[in-house]
Amino acid sequence: MKTETSKKISAQIIEQLNSTNVNTSIQAISNLKENGNVNYIPALVELLHTTQHPEVKAQLRVLFSEIKQTEAVPFLIEAIENKKYNNELQPLVSACWENGLDFSMHLSLFINLVIEHELMVAFEAYTVITNMSGKISKEILEKESARLKDAFFQADDQKKELIHDLLHFLPDFERGIEPQAY
Template sequence: MSDIVKELLDEDAFDPKKLFNEEEYSTLIIKRDGFNKKENNAADLLEGLLDKEITRAESEEIFLKLKGSNSVDMMVDAIKKAKRLEEKIILTAACWESCLDFSNHFLFFVELACNDILLLSLEGLTVVENCEGTIDESTLSKALEIAQSSNSSNRELMIDLITNIKSRIV
C-alpha cells in the first residue's frame, strides 16, 4: 500500500475539523461553474496567494501569471466573497501587484480605500492610483462624493484618495 493511501486511511492523520478552521486554512472558494481551463488556472492562482506558507518569489510568479490571464473580474469577485479580512487585504494587494488595470471597478476600490482598516484602505488606494484606463465623469463624481463623505479614520489616505480623484476630473 502506498504512503498516500496509508495516510488517507489513517484516521489520526486526517482531522476534518481542521479543514473548517479559518485560522489554519483559507475558506475562500471561487465558484467555477462554466469556467474554461484558463479561468480554472486563474482561480487556482488566486487561491494559492492565500497559502500561509507562500514565499515572495512564489507570489511574484503568481502575479505574472494573473496578468497573463487577465483575470480582473475574477479577482474583484474573489475580494467580494472573501470573508476574512486578511484574505481581502492579500487579494486587493494582488490587484495592483499583478499590474492589471481595474479602471472598470474604480468605485469598488474607492470604497475599499475608504475602509477604516489601514492595510485594506492602503491596498485599495494603491489599486485606485494604478488605474490607467479612462473613467467616465459620472463615475469620478460618484467616487469623489464617496471619498469626501467617508468617515474613515485614515485621514491621510483619504486626502490622497480625494487628490487622486480630483486629478482625473477634466
C-alpha cells in the same frame, strides 16, 4: 500563467496544490506560473485561504503579483468581493497593482476598500487606484468624490491622508491619465 481559452483544469494539479506535502504544493504553483491558465485562479485563492504553510502562501502571493493576462481580472475581482476571503484581502488587493492589470472598471470597489477596511487593505486599494489609467466620467467623479468626502469625517488620521490624496487624484482621472503618470 499563459492566456488560454481552454477552461480545462486538471484534477491532478488541483490535488497537487492541496497536497499535505508543502514541496508538492509549491511545485504545482511553480508549474502553474509557467503552464497554467487563469481558470486555476479560484482554486489558488481557495488554497491561499486554507493553507497554513507560509511558504505556500508566499508562492501564491508571487504568482498573483506576476499574472499578466487580462482575463484574470474578473477572477481576482470575484475573490476580492467574496467575504469568505476577507482575511486574504491584503495580498489579493496588493496583487492588483503589482501585476499591472487594468482594474479601472472597478474603481468603486477599490474606493469601498479604502473606506471600509483596515489601513493595510486600504493602502493597497489606494495604490491600485493611483495606478489606474484612462478616464472616468464626470458622473463617476462626482459620485466617488462625494463618497470619499462623507467617509473623510469618520476616518482616522492615516486613512484621512489616503482619502485626501484620492480626492485630489480623481479630478486628474476624470481628465484622463496615462499609466503610472500620477
